[in-house]
Amino acid sequence: LFSSVIPQGFLAGPVALVSQSGGLSTTIANALMHNRGVGxxxxxxxxxxxxxxxEEYLNYLVEDxxxxVIAAFVEGFKQPKKLMAVAHKALAQNKPLIILKGGRSEVSRRTAVTHSGSLAGAAEVxxxxxxxxxxxxxxxxxxxxDTIGLFACETFVERYKGGRRIGILSGSGGECTLVADAIEEAGLKSPDLSDETKSQLREILPxxxxxxxPLDGTGAMYDDEKIFPRxxxxxxxxxxMDVVTVNIEANDPRPKELKSGNRFSAATTKAAAASEKPIAIFSSVIGGAVDPDIxxxxxxxxxxLMEGAEFAMAALRNLAEHHEFRKSSQASDNHDSVISEHEPLPSGILPTEAAFRLLQSFDIPVVPTLLARNAEEAAELATRVGFSVALKVESPSIPHKSDVGGVELGLASTAEVREAFFRIHEQVTAHLPATEIAGIVVQHMAPEGVEMILGVKRDPLFGPVIVCGFGGIFVELLKDVAIGIPPLSQQQALSLIQRLRGWPLLTGLRGEPPADMNALCNTIVKVSRLAVSLGEQLVALDINPLxxxxxxxxxVAVDALVEIR
Structure with missing residues (x-):
């Protein structure tokens, strides 16, 4: 049991705070009320x-x-599906939902489980x-x-029309350097001033x-009180500039007669009251009592007011991203069509042909694939699917075929197919003598392209999640993947791809043609619908490579692994 008195000077206002930590709820509330003026x-x-x-508290507050503005410190969720439904409701009512989620590291996840009795969930999910x-x-x-303080400032939010271009005014050249770095790290922009503005400033600056x-006002703005307002x-x-930020030390502990922050804040208050452009304030350092007169x-x-350039720019980035999300969601495609429940499938790892039939039932393209049980049959099937072909061992106990010599590529004749058939049997048996081999899969060789991995994994909190990234044999080395919660729309699929570090590879580099993004997005959407349709019976799915x-x-899907509960 944790108990605490209601802090003195309680300030009423538009922000609701939910916290799994009683101690942090008081810490956050005091900082908002006394250091940010947020009720x-x-x-x-x-x-x-x-x-x-x-989730139930958040749902109540959305309707209040x-x-x-709704904010929360959460260690673990009990009803993740309800969380997403509440978030959509909050979005529809234009109520920002701001969450600090603990349990991102393995150690903190263990602490969250013991502290709150709920699953923390994989951080990336x-x-x-x-x-x-x-x-x-x-x-x-x-x-x-700082993000709560920014979102809860109604006048600032009303004036903000979108955009990531930040103008900065400071009396410190060093602070200008640091805030420029913070802007870039936050994914914002600090464009140069217009020629007209530069011409004006040359008449003002020494x-x-x-x-x-960023604009360094130099020591002149401290010496001449007329310079800063200009x-x-x-x-x-x-x-x-989309947003103007001003560096003012609101937490300077010195007497007022020894500091300039009050003079600068008075001038900024006057300018902000008359401005149609949003203006935000940030201090250089974090901590200490903030001057209420500022x-x-x-x-x-x-x-x-925000404290520290890094957190100020992160808060502005959060506002920009939320604005962009709201704008895109209003114009996004609707993917709420009904997805029927799939019939039960046999448990275990599906044979390749069965896995490919499942993919095809959701209109996911696959390479022509047939199973051979002897070398002569393999040669015959190779002629049927068309050369050149690939041969792959078929066994439910061998998920990674190339690791045991179970793959032969680029076979151009029946003679090569027969030799490869025996070679695969010998190599797999040498690695895994007791493994049962059901046969050898014969596949038409797919034309070259960018190799991706697309699949479904099961999260203990959110259930099935879509995983997309750059694939092939280097998937575990590169670890360049993005995650989505099914079902996904076409726009959400595109956003998933654009989060990959290797995204430029798909847009065409050094004269290479761009990849078929529309087909890739369509396939991601179809896999997400497959995941919803199979529901609890789907343990995992890997298409690698796509x-x-x-x-x-x-x-085209070249290889697939489907595990059924």
């Missing part, structure tokens, strides 16, 4: 969710008229679910506090001043 509608400490789950349902995921308490973004005005009216007037004018041909040439 709260609810503080819920739900502990191990023995009575009411996090007093709540405009949780992130995929958050991303897919429009939940704003943050990765630290400081990022949580001769040694540098009229570029610099800020020029930055606000620059057409190259933070509260600025917030009232629509200029929220060969993606050049534009308009389609895709």
């Amino acid at each position: 709260l509608s609810y503080i819920v400490s739900c502990g191990n969710q023995a009575g009411v789950t996090v 008229d007093r709540t405009r 949780v992130e995929a679910a958050f991303r897919q349902s429009g939940i704003v995921q943050v990765h630290s308490l400081n990022e949580l506090i 001769d040694f001043g540098n009229p570029h973004n 610099l800020l005005d020029a930055l606000i009216h620059d057409a190259n 933070v509260f007037p600025l917030r009232a004018a629509g200029a929220p 060969v993606v041909h050049s534009n308009n040439q389609g895709v």
Whole structure:
């Protein structure tokens, strides 16, 4: 049992906070109210969710008229499907759902299980679910506090029309360097100033001043109180900027007569009250008491305070991504068509031919594939499917055929097929003497293309998840994969692919034609529907490789492993 008094100076407002940690709920609430000027509608400490789950609290808050922003610290979920449904409801009502999820490391997952009694879930799967349902995921308490403060500043959010172009004004050249790095790391942009703005700034700055973004006001803005407002005005009216940020030390512990933050904040408050462009404030360092004479007037004018350039830019990135998600979701294709439940399949690893028939039943292209039980039959089948061909050992106990010499490629004649048939038997038997071989699969060799892996794995929390990445024999070495929660739409499939590090390989490099992205996205959608249709009986599915041909040439599954419960 954890108990705590309601903090003094409780500030009412539009933010609801749910936390599995009683101690952190107080920490977060105090920081929001006293250091950010953010009021709260609810503080819920739900502990191990023995009575009411996090998802149920969130659902209630989405429907609460007093709540405009919902934030949570969560160690583990009890009802993940309900979580995604609540997130969609929150999106429809334009209520941001901001979550700090603990349990990303193996050690913290063990701690979460013992502390809260619920599964923490694989971090990459949780992130995929958050991303897919429009939940704003943050990765630290400081990022949580600054993101809440930003989203809860109604005037700022109303003025923000989208975009990632950030203008920066600081009185420190060193801070300008650091914030430029933070902008790039956050995936934002710091474009140069327009020629018109540069011309204005040359009349304001001293001769040694540098009229570029980030804008260093130099020591002159400390010495002459007229300079700072003119610099800020020029930055606000620059057409190259979507958001203007101002570096002000709101947590400077020195007496007011020894610091400039109050003067700069007064000028910024005046400018923000009249500006149509969103203005945000960030301090250089984190921690310490924030001057209420700085933070509260600025917030009232629509200029929220954030602490530290890194967390400020992360919060702005979160706002940009949420804005982009809302915009794309409004224009996205509908994938809510009914998916019928598949008939029961035999348990275990499906034979190759059966696995390919399953794929074909969902309109997933496969290479012509037949099973041979002796060398003569293999030669005959090779003639039927067309040369050149590949031979692969067929055995439920050999998932990775090439590891035991069970694959022969590029066979161009019946003689080569017969020799390869015997060679595979000899090599597999040498590696695994007791293994039962059901036969040798004969496949037509697929034309060259980009080799991908596409499959389904089962997460203990979210159930079946789609895994897509660059495949072939190097899949475990490269580990370049992205995850989605089925069913997926065409747009979600494309977003999945674009998150891969190797995404440029599919767009065409050094004169190579681009890959058939439409066919690849279609196949991802079909696999996601297969996963939903098979439901609990599907343990795992791997299509590796799925060969993606050049534009308009389609895709083809070359190998598949399907395990049924």
